[in-house]
Amino acid sequence: MAHEKRAYPLWTELPYAGKTHSPTIAGGVEPDAGKWKTYFIQHSRRHGFKKLDGRPIRLAIKDPDSIDWYAQLKVVQHTLENLSDQEKRIAEYWSAGPPTKQWIPIVDRLIDTYAIEAPRAARILSAVFGGMNDAFVVCWALKYKWLVPRPNQLDQHLATYICTPEHPSYPSGHATISGAAEVILSYFFPAERQKLHRLAEENAQSRLYAGVHYPVDNTEGLRLGRQIGRIVIEELKKDTVNGLPIERSSREFRNADIITRTYEQAIPFDYKSKCDSLLIRDDESTGNSSTKDWIDPKLFI
Template sequence: MKKDYGNALPIKWSELAYAGEQRLPSPVEKNTNTWPTFFFYRNTKGDFLDHNGKPIHWEIRSPDSIDFIHEELKKVQNTLLNLTQEQITIAEYWNAGPPTKQFTPLIDRLIDTYDISAPRAARILGACNAAANDAMIITWHFKYLWDIPRPNQLDHHLATIICTPYHPSYPSGHSVVAGCMQILLSYFFSPESKRLITLAEECANSRLYGGVHFSIDNTEGLRLGRQIGSLIVNALSEQIDNNLVAIDYQIIEDKKAILPPPPYKQVISYPRDRTCSSLLDERQDPDAR
């Protein structure tokens, strides 16, 4: 029987300042959960429905069953204490820009490697970007529903490798998008599925290395993202042309696409610093961002 930690977390994200800051955090895009989705519907209660209008049982743990204050916070503290330079690089790389920043070049590389036609390339890009939109909307729904604090709100001496975003911790947006993209791209490019799993998990782990997410934010974020991706794949796989032929087909040949990272250099570079008012660790890797 799972323990109930609901009474062990009386402080919410919206009620506590970040380490090194005095003011309460100002929420980023708090109404994202009300934005239109491409692959999902909502009922009159605001609950999400799948493409057939059926209710969805979301596969994500209730935060009441998670010990954020002790078990999860300790994992973050121990991770930061024992970070390797490689983990710092990974944190910086995946943190550069929004969650789609590193996945968009992966999609382009896959399209080039598998010599995808122009109409199919547009379909793949459209599906992945629409999926990312829906994944973020659903993530924001849960973030502000549960209002779980960040690690540096529970430990006011916690210095992070990357800046802590101004929205609640659970689940991790990067992890949800990573899980969703893994499923979508594995649908279109099945020979690359193992590599895509590795990349999705590295993206998720990077948030723990950066000190901005609890481990459970990432594992449950991946789980939620993969569910979102699977529901979207179900919708895509049912689409047919006017000859009643399925639009998508399975790729058989493994062309072993070279998917970064490594190297841990941004494919689309943009000058970025590491400026924030919350506490930062001196360790960093500017070249990775």
């Protein structure tokens, strides 16, 4: 990659803490996903991405060369040194499975609570997950374009709370898809906007607690995902039947039970695979150590 004034070493230039070899693009998680099909936006050779009407999209995200990654690393180090039990629960909850996993029961509970009819439920599901697909494609295009290293690459002694995924750091996939999901679901369920915002923010922050992302990965990922979400809504609003919009305007508040209190998985599954990068040893709470079984970063994002 040509980078004349790079402000950071590349993801491919440093091993993860506890490993001996640097990651490779070929060995990373889905390095071509940034080229996959999208539904509410289009690929553009000139601009990267464009709207369906051809207008270029200026992505809402900072250039990584404008970021002080070593200052960001200090925040990660401080966070891991002072993790509370609640922060550990949050990190574990949102990291289980792919980032879309925790949004599935949220969407389902909203549809049930508001008694959404079958055709509208299908429309909501397709919009949310189509939008998350597009957000992931944009996120992955940027990850492998910029190749920002993970915190445990800049600090070769950094033990993380969750196993570090095998793909570049910036922006956070969890944050990006959460920003998109928040905005799209708030369009369909405006009365639940505040809770959806809280969930997206917590999902993004969980990656800092896990030690696998810098704070800016999460804040900029949310900003990017929310931008994609707003573009999805632009397209949804164009859909009409007999000259009338498909969506019905409603401000009814039924207080959907979508905020987890116990941080137990709504769809539990036993993800087990050995992690070979350094992990925090915490025998009193979860038995977390470098020999503990964890989610395989090659399988999940």
